[in-house]
Amino acid sequence: xxxxxxxxxxxxxxxxxxxxxxxxxxxxxxxxxxxxxxxxxxxxxxxxxxxxxxxxxxxxxxxxxxxxxxxxxxxxxxxxxxxxxxxxxxxxxxxxxxxxxxxxxxxxxxxxxxxxxxxxxxxxxxxxxxxxxxxxxxxx
Amino acid sequence: xxxxxxxxxxxxxxxxxxxxxxxxxxxxxxxxxxxxxxxxxxxxxxxxxxxxxxxxxxxxxxxxxxxxxxxxxxxxxxxxxxxxxxxxxxxxxxxxxxxxxxxxxxxxxxxxxxxxxxxxxxxxxxxxxxxxxxxxxxxx
DNA sequence: TTGCGTGCAAAGGTTTTGCATGGCA
DNA sequence: TGCCATGCAAAACCTTTGCACGCAA
Numbered sequence: 001x002x003x004x005x006x007x008x009x010x011x012x013x014x015x016x017x018x019x020x021x022x023x024x025x026x027x028x029x030x031x032x033x034x035x036x037x038x039x040x041x042x043x044x045x046x047x048x049x050x051x052x053x054x055x056x057x058x059x060x061x062x063x064x065x066x067x068x069x070x071x072x073x074x075x076x077x078x079x080x081x082x083x084x085x086x087x088x089x090x091x092x093x094x095x096x097x098x099x100x101x102x103x104x105x106x107x108x109x110x111x112x113x114x115x116x117x118x119x120x121x122x123x124x125x126x127x128x129x130x131x132x133x134x135x136x137x138x139x140x
Numbered sequence: 141x142x143x144x145x146x147x148x149x150x151x152x153x154x155x156x157x158x159x160x161x162x163x164x165x166x167x168x169x170x171x172x173x174x175x176x177x178x179x180x181x182x183x184x185x186x187x188x189x190x191x192x193x194x195x196x197x198x199x200x201x202x203x204x205x206x207x208x209x210x211x212x213x214x215x216x217x218x219x220x221x222x223x224x225x226x227x228x229x230x231x232x233x234x235x236x237x238x239x240x241x242x243x244x245x246x247x248x249x250x251x252x253x254x255x256x257x258x259x260x261x262x263x264x265x266x267x268x269x270x271x272x273x274x275x276x277x278x279x280x
Numbered sequence: 281t282t283g284c285g286t287g288c289a290a291a292g293g294t295t296t297t298g299c300a301t302g303g304c305a
Numbered sequence: 306t307g308c309c310a311t312g313c314a315a316a317a318c319c320t321t322t323g324c325a326c327g328c329a330a
Contacts, residue, residue, distance in 0.1 A: 007284060007329050029319080044287035049320065065205055068212050069295055069318055091260050102258050110250055118242050119274035120231050130266035134259035147304045147309060169294080184312035189295065209320055211294065 011043050015051050019061065019076040026064065026073035026099050062125050064099075066092060073099070077125075091129045095136035151183050155191050159201065159216040166204065166213035166239060202265055204232070215239070217265065231269045235276035 018035060019027070029048055036043045052074055055061040064073040089102035107124060114120045158175060159167070169188055176183045192214055195201040204213040229242035247264060254260045 009285060009329075011286075042287095046288080046321075047286055050285085065207055067205055068208055068210075070208070071319065072208055089254075089258075091254075091258075094263060094266065100258075100260065102254075102260070106250070106253055106257075110246070113246055114229075114231075114242075114269070114271070117246075118229075118231075119277070120240065120242070120269070120271050121277055122269055122271040123234060126234065126270035127268070129254070129260070129262055131254070131260050131262040137259070137261055149304075149310060151311075182312095186296075186313080187311055190310085208318095209293065 011047055012051055014041065015043070015048070016055075016060075019055075019074075023076050023078070024101060026075055028071035028073055030071060032074075064090070064126075064128060066128070089124075089129055090127070091131060091133070093133035093136055094130055095132055098133055098135075100133060151187055152191055154181065155183070155188070156195075156200075159195075159214075163216050163218075164239070164241065166215055168211040168213055170211060172214075199265055202230070204268060206232075229264075229269055230267070231271060231273070233273035233276055234270055235272055238273055238275075240273060 014036070015032070018032065029045070029052060032048050032052075033043070033045050052061060052063075056063045056074070060077060062075045062077050064075070066073070089100075089107055091100040091102060092098075093100070111122045111124065114122050154176070155172070158172065169185070169192060172188050172192075173183070173185055192201060192203075196203045196214070200217060202215045202217050204215065206213070229240075229247055231240040231242060232238075233240070251262045251264065254262045
């Protein structure tokens with residue numbers, strides 16, 4: 001729905017290359033900024049934000065927001081559609097803030113159930129399960 | 141984990157009273173601010189934010205964040221413990237923004253599964269399922 | 281050459297913090 | 306009286322926007 005890129009630029013190219021090296025990881029805008037700064041090819045932060053937005057619109061990245069005043073996280077979903085994470089939970093620990101990927105078929109059942117019984121089409125990509133992770137349970 | 145209120149103050153009292161009048165609705169911090177300002181008993185915004193945080197920690201309010209740069213929403217969950225919503229999904233429609241309460245035993249199964257198989261203690265009060273509601277699916 | 285892409289700087293809006301004052305117990 | 310709670314103002318924070326310059330086609 002927003003500006004579709006018409007030119008192929010160096011910045012966009014290396015940005016995508018970077019994300020391809022960190023599949024399944026959660027990256028913030030400032031992570032990206034730092035990365036390119038420390039690699040000798042800095043990219044302006046507004047450029048980064050603008051690319052992140054358009055990549056999200058294209059479905060190449062996924063965006064997660066956990067709190068205001070906390071940077072949003074972006075995850076590379078592959079340029080093909082999001083097959084890999086169709087069966088992937090995202091769990092966020094309320095104690096330590098850790099983000100966990102769980103690959104599990106159970107999610108599909110939940111999805112099917114919500115759809116059949118409650119007429120609600122779950123979006124697994126945006127849904128985050130909050131709770132307490134194993135490590136933090138131990139130290140409680 | 142944060143400052144627990146020790147004194148009973150007027151501000152806290154009327155804040156809770158206000159939330160009791162809007163069960164199931166989504167209220168932002170500035171909504172609260174405006175409400176009390178226009179009712180002749182303004183409350184400092186920092187006070188409001190501090191109370192909102194502690195009420196969330198007590199489980200009396202639930203907090204939803206949809207985007208950074210967009211105010212967080214708060215929902216009254218009942219002052220008694222959270223019995224009523226122990227078996228309650230919260231589903232948020234990405235299209236129309238509607239919030240849906242679903243009462244369903246299935247959640248308990250999900251909870252048990254996450255705990256047993258993945259060592260993750262789900263917090264149903266903070267977890268929101270994102271997706272598309274029935275009405276919006278129809279009009280798609 | 282045309283106009284999109286870039287990057288700096290500044291604005292924008294929400295939330296947090298510092299600190300002095302006021303109020304509960 | 307002893308602390309906690311309050312509220313103002315300012316800071317902090319991430320993100321967006323304005324605008325001039327540069328670069329792809």
